Amino acid sequence: MKLLALPLALACVTGFSLPFHSLAAPAGPAHGAREASLGEAARLRDQRQWLAALAIYERLLSNASDDDEAYRLRALTLADLGSAERAWQLYRERPQAFTAAQADRLENDRRARLIVWGGAYAQETSSRLDEMRYAERMMDEHLARLTPDERSEATRARLDRLIILNTLEKHEEVVAAYRVLQADGVRVPPYALAKVGDSLLATRHPEEAAAALEASLADMPGEFDIQLLLAYAYLESEQHERALAQLQSLAEANDPWPRAAGARRGHQNWQRFEADTNHAMVTAYGNRLGEAESALQSLVALAPNNAGLQSRLGSVFSMRGWTERGLERHRMAMTLDPRSTEARIGATESLLSLDRVEEARTLRDGLVRQYPGNTHVRRLERYWDARQGWHGRAWAATGRSDAQGNGDIASPLGNRDGEYGLAVESPLLGDRWRITAQASDAWADFQGERVHARYAGMGLRYVHDRLSLEAQALRPDDRYLDGTAFGLQAGWRFSDTWSASAAAFNADPEASLQARRSGIGADAWQAAVTWTPSEQGQLGLRLKQWRYDDGNRRQELGLAGQRRWFTRPHLLIDMIGDAYASRGSRDDAPYFNPSRDHALNAGVRLDHIAWRRYEHHLRQRLEVTAGTYWQEGYGTAWVPRASYRHEWKLGIGHRLDYGVSWSRPVYDGQREQRFAFDIEYRWGE
Known part of the structure; x- marks a missing residue:
């Protein structure tokens, strides 16, 4: 499950905006027209009308390009609009126009924006984590410039680093950094706590993961991905009935795909679809394979082109002993989405079970090369070594x-x-x-x-x-x-x-x-x-x-x-x-x-x-x-x-x-x- 760092994006757009008078540096004597324009821009900013305020600052700078106050407020308004990279570039061109607090804010916003982009799904598999690796380098360089005392006080940077490490699947480092934050008495906000829960689950601490996810969910009760992760935390701590109940309540909170009479397709509700699909898989993990297969087959009728669904049906076929049928479904999933790690891992395991090692090796080598830190790929590696x-x-x-x-x-x-x-x-x-x-x-x-x-x-x-x-x-x-x-x-x-x-x-x-x-x-x-x-x-x-x-x-x-x-x-x-x-x-x-x-x-x-x-x-x-x-x-x-x-x-x-x-x-x-x-x-x- 992949939780996008939405709180970080909101921080870039609105979360750190302050009233004009708290952002503006003390103004010197100025003509009445300039002061009126700045006052009007401040009012617009307080009303969150960023574009109108930005137009005023652009006009002031066209009249006087050396106006540091207008320059500074333009950069901060761009940051409020979510243009963190452009705001940071303006700061770097004229750093003397900004206070230390404002400079720190723009640096943090830029790193946050890099994290958001790094969490997006890349079009090319080979470059899917390039942005996040770049964000990691920027964060490491920033923290390296700080003194030990400054580093311990750089709470936002330390929290953002949790998001970076989780996305890069460096789960052990996430857990280690989280424990340091706990020891320092830092309260981890719910959006970062969800990422910590994901990493705790990946490093096989399901009880701790459940506690972290429950705490995150208490502050973010509507977050679908957190609820889904929590179900798997229950499952991996051997609480099967609790996991099923969690997924059942998640399904009931979302409407099924309605289909009107004569309509060629229904209204797509992907959250309900994910809840139903994962409910079927947890049912399978509880040995009720026939029931899980029936549930997945009914979902295939709704979404036959969904790669994840075809791969999960293939996994259930393999669990039932139908390895060749399972391989067929995994290959269908790979055709629909060649980047699907789930399908490629499933196909590799099926080929090994069928003693077709040469074919399995090709898939396994590609997975290890592209996803070396992935939890499921690492498990496949251990299984491969034990089998070979x-x-x-x-x-x-x-x-x-x-x-x-x-x-x-x-x-x-x-x-x-x-x-x-x-x-x-x-x-x-x-x-x-x-x-x-x-x-x-x-x-x-x-x-x-x-x-x-x-x-x-x-x-x-x-x-x-x-x-x-x-x-x-x-x-x-x-x-x-x-x-x-x-x-x-x-x-x-x-x-x-x-x-x-x-x-x-x-x-x-x-x-x-x-x-x-x-x-x-x-x-x-x-x-x-x-x-x-x-x-x-x-x-x-x-x-x-x-x-x-x-x-x-x-x-x-x-x-x-x-x-x-x-x-x-x-x-x-x-x-x-x-x-x-x-x-x-x-x-x-x-x-x-x-x-x-x-x-x-x-x-x-x-x-x-x-x-x-x-x-x-x-x-x-x-x-x-x-x-x-x-x-x-x-x-x-x-x-x-x-x-x-x-x-x-x-x-x-x-x-x-x-x-x-x-x-x-x-x-x-x-x-x-x-x-x-x-x-x-x-x-x-």
Whole structure:
């Protein structure tokens, strides 16, 4: 939001005008006609009839060009009219005609006028801040000429500097200068306080920003931009309902675009339009994406050529998982307004999500070059670095299975089991390639014997647009199997909603540890397809087959899905379910290998944001499911399971996740109880 420095403009036009007798220097003896003319001009000035007064001064100067009093009053009248630059030029040509106070006023008016022009929207992007940078230089030179005591007393100059720094997006400097003014006991006027609130918001002090904006709004209750900024201060301090209420009241205070019957277009009310648009976006940030999309689509019908609206609709499409549709809208916005930072940032993020890095790089480089201080561009830079740089994860897990009855277990996981490992990916090479490396150790205890599957190896990954490919080679380091594992994986994105993948492994490192104990390995292949119609749900189907060295062929078909049931800004509730059926070709395998079995489970997942601060949050998830499990020869049993997890997002590209789980599975008719704990740390986006 951009608040123009209107109070500064008013100061240049009218705000510092004084009655004639307070401006005029003591006059010497003069003819009666001159005195009458000066008196008439003073009366006109007191009535704010600047042009009529100016005409008198011009006439007096045409008769006597060395008349310092008429010269001085002409310059001050021009300043009252808003011609701050011309008034300053006149002062510079004859400074001896002005008092120190008058000279200071003209200097301040000129800097204020530079600030106003610097805040205007430039026709050329490359020169959009040239005037404001010039104003900054003038202000810095002025303050540098002052002594420390004079500088502390130069209140107006210090306040004007807040406006300059805010427009130049030097928000940290605005906040620092504001704190100095507070320490000096200077009351910041409402127009400057609004700018301070904007900078406090940009530097991520939303509570302080809200307080500053509320104070500014108390003195300037009708200021639309301040009210809009205040809504975002509420939003960023996690007060979603308050932000929505603020925007709703702002919309109700402005008439909608009325359209008379038969009229080709309605009356344009851009303030109502902005209120409605931002209300839709805040609704989206509260996870109610379908509602936000509907609101924006209705506004698009009113203003299809509005670049900001098209870009915001694109952002909502991306939030719903429709990245290609989102990119299309951002490109429409860029066509309508090539200077739109919102559209260009949105298009860059969409292209990154679609793994079209070369195209994204072109847009990103232009943004960084033209808007290096922009808050949103700087955030994009942090996201870019996290996405393009090193990726990795470190994990560990442990579990225990206890049987009921005789104490013997049939679990393929053993009495106790665990795993730990480290996987690293190089920075993106050539915008498409990454080198991967990993090392892991999975183990399980079977009747007192601990079986290990230790692997270390490297791989190469290629990702561009719709296609992803990866090849891996992993070498075992244990006494059970010695064959190198080779794997190939491929993925293809058909559209925003459909994707598929396939993988094949020679000597699959994830094959049964029970089989490994007997020296039996397995090759494996799998294929999967996923349908994600929106953020409201997902459905995935997977087919996998293992070809064990003992001739056993095991096949499994699995289905998993989820559907959003309840949505609030800090709470999501999904209905979840899964099902699978499998079969094995041998009945005498020395590992858990049902000839036939199947399961069906359903439950609920609660996803709650317990705390959030920009890119940092603590998310807690609770999942509870129950279902039936059937195994040929052993019948059907109910199988409950539950898990509780924490996810700490520690910043862009850093995430810590851990949790506990409990279940009561049944193997070969034997009920068991399992507890497990796992933890994982990821870096990179």
